[in-house]
Amino acid sequence: MPFPPLDPAMPATDIAALTARDLIDLFRRKAVSPVEVARDALARIEKFEPAINAFVRVEAEAALDDARDAEARWMKGSPLGPADGLPVTIKDNVDVAGVPSRKGSRTTPDIPAAADAPSVARLREAGAVFLGKTTLPEWGWIGVCHSPLTGITRNPWHRDRTTGGSSGGAAAAALLNLGVMHLGTDGAGSIRIPAAFTGVFGIKPSYGRVPAWPASPFGVLAHQGPLTRTVGDAALMLSVIGGPDLRDSTAWNTPAPDFTAGLEDGVRGLRVAWSPRLGYVKQLDADVEAATAKAAQVFSELGAKVEEVDPGFAEPIGILDAIWYGVSASIVDAVPAARRGEMDEGLRRMAEQGARVTLAEFLAAQARRAELYRHMLRFHERYDLLLTPQMPLAAFEAGRVTPAGGRFGDEWIGWSPYTYPFNLTGQPAASVPCGFSADGLPIALQIVGPPRQDALVLRAARAFETARPFKSLREPK
Numbered sequence: 109m110p111f112p113p114l115d116p117a118m119p120a121t122d123i124a125a126l127t128a129r130d131l132i133d134l135f136r137r138k139a140v141s142p143v144e145v146a147r148d149a150l151a152r153i154e155k156f157e158p159a160i161n162a163f164v165r166v167e168a169e170a171a172l173d174d175a176r177d178a179e180a181r182w183m184k185g186s187p188l189g190p191a192d193g194l195p196v197t198i199k200d201n202v203d204v205a206g207v208p209s210r211k212g213s214r215t216t217p218d219i220p221a222a223a224d225a226p227s228v229a230r231l232r233e234a235g236a237v238f239l240g241k242t243t244l245p246e247w248g249w250i251g252v253c254h255s256p257l258t259g260i261t262r263n264p265w266h267r268d269r270t271t272g273g274s275s276g277g278a279a280a281a282a283l284l285n286l287g288v289m290h291l292g293t294d295g296a297g298s299i300r301i302p303a304a305f306t307g308v309f310g311i312k313p314s315y316g317r318v319p320a321w322p323a324s325p326f327g328v329l330a331h332q333g334p335l336t337r338t339v340g341d342a343a344l345m346l347s348v349i350g351g352p353d354l355r356d357s358t359a360w361n362t363p364a365p366d367f368t369a370g371l372e373d374g375v376r377g378l379r380v381a382w383s384p385r386l387g388y389v390k391q392l393d394a395d396v397e398a399a400t401a402k403a404a405q406v407f408s409e410l411g412a413k414v415e416e417v418d419p420g421f422a423e424p425i426g427i428l429d430a431i432w433y434g435v436s437a438s439i440v441d442a443v444p445a446a447r448r449g450e451m452d453e454g455l456r457r458m459a460e461q462g463a464r465v466t467l468a469e470f471l472a473a474q475a476r477r478a479e480l481y482r483h484m485l486r487f488h489e490r491y492d493l494l495l496t497p498q499m500p501l502a503a504f505e506a507g508r509v510t511p512a513g514g515r516f517g518d519e520w521i522g523w524s525p526y527t528y529p530f531n532l533t534g535q536p537a538a539s540v541p542c543g544f545s546a547d548g549l550p551i552a553l554q555i556v557g558p559p560r561q562d563a564l565v566l567r568a569a570r571a572f573e574t575a576r577p578f579k580s581l582r583e584p585k
Contacts, residue, residue: 119183123459124582128194135182142193144183144402146175146569148238149195153239153286159584161261161291162277164200166240171195174237177585181235191300191348192235195287199278200241201248202291202332203322204228212246212255212472214450216389226319226353227291227332232550234348237583239287242277247325248293250509251301251527253277256452260507263306264313264584265549269503274298275335279306282335283581289345290335297527299333300554303539305503307550307579309569310335311342315534315561319359320560322446325435328358328477329428329531337580339540339570343367358417366565369551375571380404381491386420389525391515392500396551399543400497403553405440406575407495408509419487419494424480428521428528430465430473437462450511454509481533481559488558492567497528498552502545524552529567536562541578 113296120389120538123145126134134140140457150168157163178193187193198204201211203221205228210216225231242262245253253261253276261276263269264283271280275292279302282290294312303310312331334345350364360412382404384397408414440459446458501523504511509520516523530537535556542553553572557565 114171120259122234124152124285126288126472127338128191128336128344131194131288132190135187138182141239142175142178143172143192146171146195146239149239149287152284153554156284156584157285159262160264160280161259162242162280163387164241164243164258164277164281165207166245166490167207167238169348171237171239177214178235178237187235189234189348191289191327194236194289196231196236196289196291197239197281197287198228198244198291198459199244199275199280199293201244201293202228204238205240207241210257212244212248212257214256215447226321226356227349229353230349230351236289238282238427238559242275242281244274244277246455248274248295249436249452249455249458250274251297252509252520253302254507256450262506262582263503265307266503266547267584268506269549270305270506272302272503276302278335279303279308282306282337283306284583285337286386288336288341291332292335293324293330293332294530294531295324295330296432296531297519297524299331299335300450300498300527300537300539301524303335304498305550307541307552308337308340309538309540309573309578311346311538311562311565311569312536312564313346313350313528313562314362316358317562318346319353319356319361321353321355325354325439326432326433328534329431331531333461339392339566339573340368340371341389343371343566346566362396365563367563370563371567371570373567375568376408377409378412378492378568380407380416380493380495381417381489383416383417383418384497385418385419386496386529387420388423389500392497393502393545395545396497396500396502399551400553403542403572403576404495406572410571410575419484421527424476424529424532427473427476427480427532430469430583433458433462434465434470435462437465437495477532480529484533484535485559492558492564494556496554496556498522498526498539498554500526502547530556533559536565540569540572542572542576
């Protein structure tokens, strides 16, 4: 017997306003079917995709098949897991069996992946409905979202602005609720940058919490994690994708905790450091500085003990450069010379710089990275959390690698000074929407926790969300 029709008092378009938690409750009560939810999401993707270009490919028939299977399970009262019937998207550098992983590059083979990546496998085992794969820059090399393969992905708040990247398609899809859970990756900020620029929630979990295979070329810098409209949905997703997978030798491979447990426990009594410039950031837009300072004050209002203090490390850009540039060289070197002209010119230039990084410099960078990790361990003996602005500016012009005017320098990482240090340390870090710029673009606060304290970061983000609910969009402006 199929699900009963939708309640006439709740038109199908209202599905666009529902969270993952809402949907699971409705599935359980047989008030809405996973098939109706999938159809609604696919219809809105078809409607909005020409304006935002967030998808590499949409798997409509496969998604409806997944949804029909989920509907049958819910009718029997035997869902597979906490994500059964929930529509999800996967960034196109993460493998989905039967679907190509092009990684934003014309030079990658257009052949189906043989197996699901660990995070995808855990979602599939939990009954998720796969809508499609989302856009990224070529191999995720920059913090914006345009590539030779797919063109420019645009910010739904202002379509001439970037979504940020590299998980830009996932962030745009999260904002418009084109699926309720979106898998991104973060090597130097690639979940948090687009989360900040689009006004959604994104968390880079502790390194190793979410297994990854095949391994990212960016190695220990690379994390996988959720982009969602709400903290609760990210907590639910992380509880699923954080499950063990022995293919990743660097993962924790311990059972994933239920990150929704204790989510409402608040921040009263926590020791919180607020660092508006990390001790070295020189360029910070006034409206961002004001909005994030006000957001930090909210933690005081919620009962935390907030102190303005810098973590005390020198700008670690040299550590990142040695690793990032060196890896970029290895990516380009693996492409036949005759095809390298098809690659992003900026990536090729970075690879040329990377070819000059010596093995000794690369190994020295790894040693300095380890010391930065130990420095932050000592810092967190005094502070439970660190708050910073997430980005020093709001979203800039789409199609550019750096903002016009040159005030952030010539390299893309110059305008993202708050993200990459915590890839180097592997700490959990989340981007929380906290306001808007003078021209109506989102601003975000970053919440950084000690290693393996992902639940604490989620709890703090949820406390802020409760006090200052996030604003969203129903369709591109």
